[in-house]
Amino acid sequence: MNKVLKVFSLTSLFTGAALTMIPPTYADDDAIDSAIKARRGLMQLHSHYAGPLFGMAKGDIDYDAALAANLAENLNAVVNLSMARMWPPESDNESREGDTRAQPNIWEEGSDIGDKSQAMKDAALAATLVAGDGLDALKGAVGDIGQACKGCHDDFRAKDF
Ligand code: HEC
Numbered sequence: 001m002n003k004v005l006k007v008f009s010l011t012s013l014f015t016g017a018a019l020t021m022i023p024p025t026y027a028d029d030d031a032i033d034s035a036i037k038a039r040r041g042l043m044q045l046h047s048h049y050a051g052p053l054f055g056m057a058k059g060d061i062d063y064d065a066a067l068a069a070n071l072a073e074n075l076n077a078v079v080n081l082s083m084a085r086m087w088p089p090e091s092d093n094e095s096r097e098g099d100t101r102a103q104p105n106i107w108e109e110g111s112d113i114g115d116k117s118q119a120m121k122d123a124a125l126a127a128t129l130v131a132g133d134g135l136d137a138l139k140g141a142v143g144d145i146g147q148a149c150k151g152c153h154d155d156f157r158a159k160d161f
Contacts, residue, residue: 032091036100039086042078049075050145053127056135057142069132075145076124083117093158101158116152123148 049071055061056068090096092104106113127141 028090032088032096033099035086035088035091036096036102039083039102040100042081042086045078046075046149049078050142050149053131053138053142054146057139063135063138065132065134068138069128072124072127072131072141076121076128079117079120079124093161098161101161103156103158106156111156113152113156116148116155119151120145120148 052061053068053071053075056063087102087106089107091100092102092107093100094104105111123141123144127138127145130137130141
């Protein structure tokens with residue numbers, strides 16, 4: 001087989017042929033499973049960066065300007081990842097009982113989860129601007145972050161799996 005032909009047959013194997021051979025239900029299940037894991041992992045990252053900021057604001061951890069600024073920068077990066085592939089339809093806690101706490105109302109007509117997500121982005125961005133400017137400045141920004149997390153969880157996250 002010459003080189004050009006070889007490349008052509010490999011390409012068609014990995015694009016058209018390979019993809020159409022996967023049964024659609026398997027592909028969907030796999031994508032939903034992956035999306036649920038990804039968004040739960042993403043939420044763990046939210047906690048990983050926001051947690052110590054909450055701790056500083058409460059006085060449980062000593063305020064450290066450099067660390068606070070770094071945490072805020074990272075939280076801001078995390079909340080700005082694209083959510084598009086993490087919330088496919090049929091990935092709610094009724095369709096996927098035990099795997100997720102995401103409530104079906106996320107996907108309902110008129111759901112304001114987009115606004116809640118935007119509030120989170122606004123709060124994280126605001127925190128990046130003041131986190132290194134002293135504990136008092138940090139406290140206000142962290143309060144808004146906490147409200148943004150809670151605002152979304154109260155409406156869209158079930159208490160239990
Ligand atoms: C726009 C909505 C929204 C915002 C904002 C939000 N969350 Fe979540 N969070 C969710 C939903 C929905 C779930 C349930 C996800 C699932 O089980 O599939 C969740 C789950 C979690 C979990 C559990 C993850 C796991 O392992 O199951 C943690 C921890 C968490 N969020 C932390 C945070 C923190 C901290 C913030 C703020 C910095 C935050 N979240 C902001 C919607 C949000």
